[in-house]
Amino acid sequence: MTTLEPADLPALAAGTFEQPTARRLSQARRASRAHFAALGVLGGAWGVHIPSVKAQYGLGEGSLSLVLFAAACGAVLSLFFAGRTIGRFGVRRALVLGAIVMAASLAAVLHWPSLPWLLPSMLLFGAAMSLYDVALNAEGTALESVGGRAIMGNLHGMFSVGGMAGAALTALLLRLDIAPTVQLAAISAAVVAVVLFAARFMLDAHPQDDNAGAQAHFAWPRGQLLIIGLLIFAGMTAEGVMYDWSVLYLKQELGMAQAQAGIGFAVFSAAMALARFGGDSLRARLPEAALLRGGALVAGVAMAALLLIGHPWMALVGYAFVGVGLALVVPILFNAATRVPGVSRAAAIASVSSIGYSGFLVGPPLIGSVAQAVSLTAALSLVVVAMAALALGARRIA
Template identity: 65%
Template sequence: MTAAVETTPDTARLSRARTAVRWQFGALGVLGGAWGAHVPSLKSHYALDEATLSLVLLSAALGAVASLFFAGRVVGQIGVRRTVQIGVVVMGTVLALVLQWPGLWAVLPTMVLFGAAMSCFDVSINAEGTVLESLSGRAVMSNLHGSFSVGAMTGAALVAGLLRLAVPPAWQLAGIGLGAAALVMLTSGGLLDTHPAEAGEDGERAHFAWPRGMLLVIGLLIFTGMTAEGVMYDWCVLYLKQEVGMPQAQAALGYASFCGAMALARFGGDALRARYSERRLLGGSASLSAVAMAIVLLSGQPVVSLIGYAFVGAGLAPVVPILFNAATRVPGVSRAAAIASVSSIGYSGFLIGPPLIGFIAQSVSLTAAMSVVVVGAVLLAVGARRVPVHD
């Protein structure tokens, strides 16, 4: 595996790599935040109903899940740096064109490409993060995912501001997509790129490991958390606009509230992981999300919704950092392969989420559909006891 050849870097090199990978997490968040805030724009531009909109979101999820079967191989063959550079160019280009196509028939395949590129980017930077945590002996994963949340908040807040200035949505997505690509190109040079060889790393297990045993347990927990998180990313702005009656510029602030609180919780998450049991932390935070989202749906009030979104974000914050890191502790599997393995189940939440929400919204209401977040958070709280204990 060509990416597993670098000797242990010195302290200064590790510091540069941590800074560089924070920028990558942030850039990915900006792209995700801008896309999530413009889901209503896509819906109105192509005159989609909820069921058809779910097909667009499903296309991105299909690309994401399919790419996980080769993401570990890609990272191993070309390295983290080239993976993120290629990935961000693809994502930025798709966002720049998503509101320019003549019809939905052209949107669907490009969203498959968008999801695949995002998935490879995600696996590579998470693998980099776990390597940095292992080499430095410092907990950094929550902090890195906090950078993603700050980026997502920034992307959503930027959209809200540009909408107030009446900048056309297509121009917004083009500018944000190409700007994020430029940021990644400028900052990716500091990444370790190649990783120290890992015990048990060989052939197929270095590329992809079929989830079984503890990897399967962790993957199912990630699936539950990602289903809830994915529903918030893709539908929370539309819920505020359509069900609560907020203008889109204000509704986009709901996305920013969700992501901003998630960022703050993640920046404090490494300290909490050092102090409390990961099982206890995950169970308590998931319970917080369930209660907060239930209050949002029962109230239907703008201010309550914005505050509630913040608590939902804070509660879901520890899910991915804790569980991705737990997956890399499973013996006999490389970091990239372990993350790809559990992500293959986790991203399936994004496969199930869009059509499920679209079906419920079409049949009952979007308010009823958003209750999936409550159900997912409750299941995650119950399942937290299965998280393997940190040595």
């Protein structure tokens, strides 16, 4: 999950913004927490049911990587028009639209007649998820500005909690032998209901961003921005791999039942959530470069150990440490991007975000291709390589 601030997100009611009351701000914060959690729940359900998609359509790792590639392509392409869509329709409407399309796509994922029908659906799924992500992060950023205190770490923690809950719930439903199609339809409908209810309590308007000029719609990364973007790419590649392949690794390589393998996604998400909730206090006391390096080393060593040991329950322990190690990568690197001189905060974040999302685009399909040629265990070792690159590059963060 990323914090994205497109520079072309104008105030919802420019020139008419009024400071909300403390009660109204509290309601809006709770609504944003619910929206982040809802996205996590859908992501958790999707992660657990990737093996279901593989089985339903008789896919090998190479074909499955095409499915993941389609979703990632939709997410990346959406970044180029999400800001203008939100500017035209407003944050609330764009968020609700993204939620409905995203949930409908997930509910239908096991109903298509063949792979050629599934791929466009996954493209739409990724695009809707990206639009939803941009809209809810725009709301969270506005709440920080209006409320005068940081809440993004807490919000991203709620995303991880939602991922844990979605994965755990889906694993439980599998143990109860409830059909995957019924599960995905029910979870999707519940998420839409929560989003529609919580959307009523979002901010009615956003304050104008003084740093967002017409020239800051998008800035191609170079220099320090390019370095930071590449480090985000490494971190998000590893995160995307964990989301898309962790359950399949436990099921296919280590022989766990799918209902039990789903716990792996929940463990990863839970560890990341706890680390994010406590991350702000750590960043206040320790240098960010040291935290970034330490997190990368923890995640890399844990991933290497679980792949070498090859024991199901030790893998779950390893997933927890990988989650802890990856938790602060995005907050630290996005914060570093805003300190690059000569670039507005919005343009800097949009720039490095575009590279970061490419990690989700490249990572999971690359794992699938290597797994097809060698093995999934060998392919997941690329996460260790990404973490080594992140640890080495941490010294470039001021």
